[in-house]
Amino acid sequence: MSVTAAKGFVASGVTAGLRPSGLPDLAVVRSVPRAVGAAVWTTNRVQAAPVTVSRRHLAQAQPQAVLINAGCANAATGAQGEADALASAEGLARALDLATEEVVVLSTGVIGAPLPVEKVLSGARMAAAELSADGGEAAASAILTTDSGPKVAIANGVGFTVGGMAKGAGMIHPRLATMLVVVTTDYPLGEGEAEKFLRPAVEQSFNRISVDGDCSTNDAVVLLANGASGAARDDAALVAALEAVCSDLARQVVADGEGATVVLEIGVTGAASEGEAEAIARRIATSPLVKTAAFGHDPNWGRVLMAAGSAPYGDGYARLNTDRLSVSFDGVEVFSLGAPTGNVPELSGAVCRIDLDLGLGDGAAGYLASDLTYDYVRINAEYTT
Amino acid sequence: MSVTAAKGFVASGVTAGLRPSGLPDLAVVRSVPRAVGAAVWTTNRVQAAPVTVSRRHLAQAQPQAVLINAGCANAATGAQGEADALASAEGLARALDLATEEVVVLSTGVIGAPLPVEKVLSGARMAAAELSADGGEAAASAILTTDSGPKVAIANGVGFTVGGMAKGAGMIHPRLATMLVVVTTDYPLGEGEAEKFLRPAVEQSFNRISVDGDCSTNDAVVLLANGASGAARDDAALVAALEAVCSDLARQVVADGEGATVVLEIGVTGAASEGEAEAIARRIATSPLVKTAAFGHDPNWGRVLMAAGSAPYGDGYARLNTDRLSVSFDGVEVFSLGAPTGNVPELSGAVCRIDLDLGLGDGAAGYLASDLTYDYVRINAEYTT
Numbered sequence: 001m002s003v004t005a006a007k008g009f010v011a012s013g014v015t016a017g018l019r020p021s022g023l024p025d026l027a028v029v030r031s032v033p034r035a036v037g038a039a040v041w042t043t044n045r046v047q048a049a050p051v052t053v054s055r056r057h058l059a060q061a062q063p064q065a066v067l068i069n070a071g072c073a074n075a076a077t078g079a080q081g082e083a084d085a086l087a088s089a090e091g092l093a094r095a096l097d098l099a100t101e102e103v104v105v106l107s108t109g110v111i112g113a114p115l116p117v118e119k120v121l122s123g124a125r126m127a128a129a130e131l132s133a134d135g136g137e138a139a140a141s142a143i144l145t146t147d148s149g150p151k152v153a154i155a156n157g158v159g160f161t162v163g164g165m166a167k168g169a170g171m172i173h174p175r176l177a178t179m180l181v182v183v184t185t186d187y188p189l190g191e192g193e194a195e196k197f198l199r200p201a202v203e204q205s206f207n208r209i210s211v212d213g214d215c216s217t218n219d220a221v222v223l224l225a226n227g228a229s230g231a232a233r234d235d236a237a238l239v240a241a242l243e244a245v246c247s248d249l250a251r252q253v254v255a256d257g258e259g260a261t262v263v264l265e266i267g268v269t270g271a272a273s274e275g276e277a278e279a280i281a282r283r284i285a286t287s288p289l290v291k292t293a294a295f296g297h298d299p300n301w302g303r304v305l306m307a308a309g310s311a312p313y314g315d316g317y318a319r320l321n322t323d324r325l326s327v328s329f330d331g332v333e334v335f336s337l338g339a340p341t342g343n344v345p346e347l348s349g350a351v352c353r354i355d356l357d358l359g360l361g362d363g364a365a366g367y368l369a370s371d372l373t374y375d376y377v378r379i380n381a382e383y384t385t
Numbered sequence: 386m387s388v389t390a391a392k393g394f395v396a397s398g399v400t401a402g403l404r405p406s407g408l409p410d411l412a413v414v415r416s417v418p419r420a421v422g423a424a425v426w427t428t429n430r431v432q433a434a435p436v437t438v439s440r441r442h443l444a445q446a447q448p449q450a451v452l453i454n455a456g457c458a459n460a461a462t463g464a465q466g467e468a469d470a471l472a473s474a475e476g477l478a479r480a481l482d483l484a485t486e487e488v489v490v491l492s493t494g495v496i497g498a499p500l501p502v503e504k505v506l507s508g509a510r511m512a513a514a515e516l517s518a519d520g521g522e523a524a525a526s527a528i529l530t531t532d533s534g535p536k537v538a539i540a541n542g543v544g545f546t547v548g549g550m551a552k553g554a555g556m557i558h559p560r561l562a563t564m565l566v567v568v569t570t571d572y573p574l575g576e577g578e579a580e581k582f583l584r585p586a587v588e589q590s591f592n593r594i595s596v597d598g599d600c601s602t603n604d605a606v607v608l609l610a611n612g613a614s615g616a617a618r619d620d621a622a623l624v625a626a627l628e629a630v631c632s633d634l635a636r637q638v639v640a641d642g643e644g645a646t647v648v649l650e651i652g653v654t655g656a657a658s659e660g661e662a663e664a665i666a667r668r669i670a671t672s673p674l675v676k677t678a679a680f681g682h683d684p685n686w687g688r689v690l691m692a693a694g695s696a697p698y699g700d701g702y703a704r705l706n707t708d709r710l711s712v713s714f715d716g717v718e719v720f721s722l723g724a725p726t727g728n729v730p731e732l733s734g735a736v737c738r739i740d741l742d743l744g745l746g747d748g749a750a751g752y753l754a755s756d757l758t759y760d761y762v763r764i765n766a767e768y769t770t
Contacts, residue, residue: 043695043701043702044691044694044695044702045693045694045695045702045703045704045705045706045707046690046691046693046694046695046705046707047694047707075687075690076687076690076707076720076723076724076725077724077725078708078723078724110687111687111690111691112686112687112720112725216691217690217691217694288673288757288761288765289765292761292762292765292766293765293766295762295766296765296766296767298766301497302460302461302495302496302497305431305460305461305496305602306429306431306496306601306602308430308431309429309430309431309432309602310428310429310430310431312697316428317428317429317430318430319430320430320431321430322430322431322432322461323463335461335497338461338463339461339462339463340461340462340497372673372762372766373762373766374759374762374763376673376677376762377677377680377757377758377759377761377762378759380673380674380677380678380681381677381678381680381681381683381757381758382681
């Protein structure tokens with residue numbers, strides 16, 4: 001059900017002819033009652049045209065519909081790219097009788113190629129005509145590129161629902177700019193409130209995953225809330241449901257990371273601060289040596305120490321004292337307060353859990369990562385321009 | 386000739402039985418006249434025992450000899466590791482009639498295993514007995530682990546010589562802690578001067594290379610200067626010779642990176658500051674997507690933009706404005722002032738040059754990197770504990 005699980009949302013997915021494969025490649029999500037919304041965007045300084053245009057729209061109006069195309073990222077396309085993104089939004093707005101600023105446009109696909117704007121416009125008209133409360137799965141399928149299948153998640157609160165769909169396997173495929181997420185809820189939020197709820201949920205989910213440490217030019221997470229449930233306010237329940245949906249989708253993105261065979265769950269506790277815990281967890285999650293070891297089912301704590309000791313933080317590295325540090329793999333302690341324990345855990349599952357206790361303070365953070373495999377290299381090296 | 390190319394230095398390499406392969410695994414370098422010296426150490430917060438001991442020694446005395454063993458990194462070995470590193474220094478000092486503080490000890494190999502100190506001590510005695518002015522190549526061979534061969538470099542100034550040897554292919558091999566460099570010169574330097582010359586040379590060479598972005602627990606670059614040339618002071622000539630030797634060795638380390646088939650030369654100009662130029666160059670040099678594209682001889686400028694736009698600097702990213710940015714591969718411009726040029730350069734060499742002009746200021750920096758290949762994954766995944 002994905003983005004149409006919550007009341008008052010309709011969606012559709014169509015084939016606009018943007019992907020050479022001929023698979024569905026254009027999706028629309030719309031709120032039927034007036035919605036409020038917010039988005040979290042890529043922090044990359046190279047931002048795709050749809051990101052630039054949609055940020056502007058969100059500053060001017062509450063978003064009522066989202067238009068997503070696969071096959072072309074419309075990134076690094078200059079002034080023409082912006083004009084094309086704007087024209088796409090205008091086209092959908094006309095079909096749905098909305099103001100152009102009420103449309104968010106998102107693109108994923110090849111960087112540097114111009115957007116086939118006529119195909120997008122006719123696709124948008126087609127998608128607008130097919131919008132339905134059953135269209136969530138079609139929409140989730142029409143935003144994919146290298147994903148092995150649609151990624152959807154739902155969480156129910158008391159009297160309301162949060163649903164979402166995601167696309168992405170890291171900034172991973174040749175010239176593809178990747179992670180796009182749309183989350184909808186029928187929970188009642190006022191104008192200006194959506195971002196306050198979305199940002200922390202993203203921080204704890206999509207900002208705590210790594211496939212290859214690369215950050216795309218198009219990443220976006222959009223939340224629409226329309227209040228159609230009629231539920232009473234219970235903000236804590238919304239926070240829980242949003243986090244559940246975002247974490248579920250984030251984990252699906254990691255597990256579907258190109259070439260991935262293992263999901264690494266990294267837990268850091270006892271850091272001097274939360275920021276340092278996150279820096280260390282991220283450094284481990286992005287270390288090629290840790291990720292190849294995971295692929296080889298090797299409980300290689302030496303590499304984990306190496307990575308933990310060189311986690312960029314502020315002007316230097318996150319604090320760490322080897323003598324207070326303990327490390328375990330899948331719950332088996334391999335390094336305790338500065339010395340090896342001699343334990344050699346058996347790793348063979350699709351999940352590898354690595355826990356570090358730094359013994360310095362209360363800072364804690366978790367991270368999910370995929371392993372680094374032959375298939376990752378194959379997928380990213382064999383395709384040539 | 387490596388470390389014995391400069392006058393007044395003797396060296397040797399022996400088999401102490403530390404490597405299962407039975408290859409030479411212990412080297413000694415000594416200055417015959419009194420030398421001054423300095424070292425630059427790994428910045429990893431997890432530091433190996435020999436690093437801790439040698440830093441202390443350098444704070445107390447001028448280094449006269451260096452003892453290097455392969456096969457065991459003596460890292461993450463706690464108090465016993467420090468005692469073992471100190472005992473090794475004492476053993477060599479006794480054999481050479483030096484104070485213990487005048488000996489620098491360096492180790493490379495498995496992290497977490499105790500140092501076989503008896504083997505090191507008998508190896509050090511053997512190596513002390515074999516020291517000779519012809520021993521530079523034997524020493525360079527005895528410090529290797531996964532290297533495909535010895536790495537040596539020499540540069541001549543007017544009346545003096547700088548020679549060096551290096552070991553390392555990144556923090557790359559399972560549980561190996563890696564890059565070690567010894568540079569010797571017969572140029573005359575006073576006490577306390579060596580670091581002033583060594584640090585900038587390292588900054589422009591070993592700190593501008595990346596095999597896998599990982600930073601070992603044992604990295605060290607040591608400089609010994611004994612004045613035996615009798616040459617007159619010409620500090621600019623020393624700077625040039627030191628940079629030549631360090632850059633030559635650094636390039637050899639990258640070219641010998643595990644599994645490497647391509648050396649990436651990354652040049653960034655026009656950045657808002659030198660620090661931002663370096664941040665962007667490093668980010669490109671460590672991007673798995675850029676490195677797999679290089680393996681596939683793919684001039685994938687979209688990935689270069691993605692990496693350049695997300696280079697950590699200060700609290701955010703290095704400044705970049707797509708509209709002022711131009712990118713070329715092997716001298717062929719592929720992206721010019723914010724728009725693709727349509728050029729598709731043919732890449733097929735063992736070197737791939739990527740130049741970015743940011744058009745913002747005078748900041749410039751270069752970086753060398755190896756590509757990311759199947760063999761990198763094989764080497765680092767197939768070995769299991």
